[in-house]
Amino acid sequence: MKKYLVTLLLATLTLVSVACGSEETDNQADANELSGAVSIDGSGTVYPLMARIADEFMTSVEEGVSVEVGRAGTSAGMQKYVVGETDFSNASRPIKDEEVAELEANDIDSKEFKVALDGLTLVINPENDWATEMTEEEIKTMFVTGNIKDDDHVLWSDIRPEWPSEEINFYGPNENHGTYEFFVDVIIEKQDLVEGINLQQEYSTLVSLVSEDVNGIAFFGYGYYANNDDKITAVSVDFGNGPVAPSLETIAEDGPYANFTRPVFTNLNLDAAKEKPQVKAFAEYIFSTGATTFAGETGFAPLPDNELDEALDFIQKLN
Amino acid sequence: MKEFALKSEEKFHSHYLNIEKVNKRMTTRLFINNFVKYLFLASTMFGLIVLAFLIYTILRDGLGWINMDFLTNRLSTLPERAGIAGAVVGTLWLMFVVGPVTMVLGIGTAIYLEEYAKRGRFHSFIQTNITNLAGVPSIVFGLLGLTIFVRMFGFGPSIIAGGLTMSLLVLPIVVVASQEAIRSVPQFLREASYGMGATKWQTIRNIVLPASMAGILTGVILALSRAIGETAPLVAIGIPALIIPIPSSITDNFTVLPMQIYYWTIDSVLVDEYASMAAATIIVLLIVLFLMNSVAIIIRNKFKKRY
Numbered sequence: 001m002k003k004y005l006v007t008l009l010l011a012t013l014t015l016v017s018v019a020c021g022s023e024e025t026d027n028q029a030d031a032n033e034l035s036g037a038v039s040i041d042g043s044g045t046v047y048p049l050m051a052r053i054a055d056e057f058m059t060s061v062e063e064g065v066s067v068e069v070g071r072a073g074t075s076a077g078m079q080k081y082v083v084g085e086t087d088f089s090n091a092s093r094p095i096k097d098e099e100v101a102e103l104e105a106n107d108i109d110s111k112e113f114k115v116a117l118d119g120l121t122l123v124i125n126p127e128n129d130w131a132t133e134m135t136e137e138e139i140k141t142m143f144v145t146g147n148i149k150d151d152d153h154v155l156w157s158d159i160r161p162e163w164p165s166e167e168i169n170f171y172g173p174n175e176n177h178g179t180y181e182f183f184v185d186v187i188i189e190k191q192d193l194v195e196g197i198n199l200q201q202e203y204s205t206l207v208s209l210v211s212e213d214v215n216g217i218a219f220f221g222y223g224y225y226a227n228n229d230d231k232i233t234a235v236s237v238d239f240g241n242g243p244v245a246p247s248l249e250t251i252a253e254d255g256p257y258a259n260f261t262r263p264v265f266t267n268l269n270l271d272a273a274k275e276k277p278q279v280k281a282f283a284e285y286i287f288s289t290g291a292t293t294f295a296g297e298t299g300f301a302p303l304p305d306n307e308l309d310e311a312l313d314f315i316q317k318l319n
Numbered sequence: 320m321k322e323f324a325l326k327s328e329e330k331f332h333s334h335y336l337n338i339e340k341v342n343k344r345m346t347t348r349l350f351i352n353n354f355v356k357y358l359f360l361a362s363t364m365f366g367l368i369v370l371a372f373l374i375y376t377i378l379r380d381g382l383g384w385i386n387m388d389f390l391t392n393r394l395s396t397l398p399e400r401a402g403i404a405g406a407v408v409g410t411l412w413l414m415f416v417v418g419p420v421t422m423v424l425g426i427g428t429a430i431y432l433e434e435y436a437k438r439g440r441f442h443s444f445i446q447t448n449i450t451n452l453a454g455v456p457s458i459v460f461g462l463l464g465l466t467i468f469v470r471m472f473g474f475g476p477s478i479i480a481g482g483l484t485m486s487l488l489v490l491p492i493v494v495v496a497s498q499e500a501i502r503s504v505p506q507f508l509r510e511a512s513y514g515m516g517a518t519k520w521q522t523i524r525n526i527v528l529p530a531s532m533a534g535i536l537t538g539v540i541l542a543l544s545r546a547i548g549e550t551a552p553l554v555a556i557g558i559p560a561l562i563i564p565i566p567s568s569i570t571d572n573f574t575v576l577p578m579q580i581y582y583w584t585i586d587s588v589l590v591d592e593y594a595s596m597a598a599a600t601i602i603v604l605l606i607v608l609f610l611m612n613s614v615a616i617i618i619r620n621k622f623k624k625r626y
Contacts, residue, residue: 051561055396070559204588
């Protein structure tokens with residue numbers, strides 16, 4: 001037992017010394033074989049695309065690099081990004097002025113890039129056979145507090161008299177998500193959401209809530225709908241020229257669903273890209289190959305080629 | 320039930336008993352007597368049935384996914400090439416940090432409190448706080464770890480940061496278990512040691528610790544199995560959802576089995592197979608936990624001495 005304790009003590013000491021010693025041993029390998037880490041956090045909407053790109057990058061391009069992708073939500077990710085904890089911050093909305101100010105205060109050079117296009121999708125329960133088509137105006141009206149009823153207990157029949165007189169249950173992602181901010185800022189133009197809307201952190205929760213609630217309606221990115229179209233139904237939106245169902249074709253730039261389409265972004269820490277070759281290599285990979293190859297399978301419409309080329313060009317000139 | 324009823328004409332009939340009244344209450348009493356028995360049986364069965372159902376669904380969903388590839392492949396977003404090797408190695412690394420740290424700090428604290436500290440206000444203050452710490456929600460330890468180890472010390476969401484955070488979380492378990500083990504060493508053994516001229520430290524090292532080692536090790540192993548099953552503190556310190564390379568040093572970022580279960584479960588809305596992969600990971604984690612708890616029981620039985 002005595003020996004055992006001594007061994008353990010030694011083990012602990014070794015641990016501590018290892019912990020203190022090997023802080024700065026990564027990267028700096030030879031130029032052909034990159035190593036080190038690329039740290040990414042931010043939007044849960046962009047996560048599937050970025051994770052897929054990162055996976056392929058590590059499997060077939062740079063096996064020595066560790067690209068770590070988190071998905072705390074756009075705003076939560078930004079909090080880490082503005083203090084320099086992450087190299088990329090994915091976002092499903094443009095960067096805010098106060099975040100730019102914080103980046104400047106921390107002396108971080110950052111640039112926002114569009115990565116792909118996402119169609120904001122309204123989803124309902126498959127058993128809901130009445131609200132499968134709605135006008136843009138109806139959607140913009142029903143989600144705002146006080147618009148239809150003072151107490152916000154909105155019935156389907158309040159929107160169209162022929163619909164059932166049952167109360168609508170509203171769902172959406174919470175304030176951590178850029179999708180929330182896009183919906184509030186752009187779609188309902190900064191008015192207040194209906195009282196009692198059920199805001200969730202995880203998109204998976206929203207999917208299961210709506211799939212179990214005939215009177216539920218929720219909004220989120222197209223990708224989360226496309227992978228669950230057996231459990232939930234997308235509302236076709238009438239922007240004035242007849243109802244349009246969201247699809248990879250219709251959410252593209254200038255597509256008929258474009259009013260509800262938004263670019264998703266990633267913010268790149270330019271200082272990190274200049275200092276760490278693996279960060280720059282991954283950034284180049286996103287805009288040369290990743291964004292176009294994997295957009296479709298993860299539920300995004302690819303950006304026009306010229307925008308991607310522009311981004312690639314900018315990154316290649318960094319040094 | 321009838322045979323229990325007293326008959327008033329029987330010889331032993333006492334004048335002090337109100338036979339009518341006793342007979343009236345007898346049925347109710349016997350009913351309650353039986354009722355509680357089945358109530359407690361039902362309580363026991365409730366947990367068992369839930370557990371059986373849980374294990375059944377997990378095995379049904381996950382067993383098909385368990386094969387060598389799944390155990391040895393690195394993580395991937397694609398189900399066909401995804402594996403849990405990184406999470407398994409990460410879990411081992413976590414144990415490698417939590418084990419020694421909690422043993423040294425936990426046993427040290429226990430020895431001090433049991434053998435050195437004078438019983439008094441200070442002692443009971445510490446004792447109360449250790450007990451309270453054991454009840455603090457694990458997410459709070461995660462936030463503490465985020466502030467101190469990840470940010471202040473600049474470790475990032477690495478093995479050392481995660482390990483130290485988990486050590487704080489399970490430390491009370493080790494302290495309390497070690498204290499109980501040390502307390503159960505009979506006083507006469509210590510006195511005999513002093514009688515032979517041994518110093519306090521010699522007594523602790525040669526008498527108290529060997530005699531209490533079984534209890535201490537049991538506590539440490541139970542603490543370890545708590546540590547490798549916890550998710551919340553690691554979510555708080557910011558373990559990324561996708562981390563493919565297998566960690567090779569203590570400063571590497573890492574992921575562990577429960578994190579993998581957590582993320583795969585949430586992401587099963589994106590890829591259906593993730594749900595089965597989460598179930599398969601649960602099976603692996605359950606096996607690891609079962610083995611560790613068995614080791615704890617074996618140690619306890621093997622080294623148990625009776626005085």
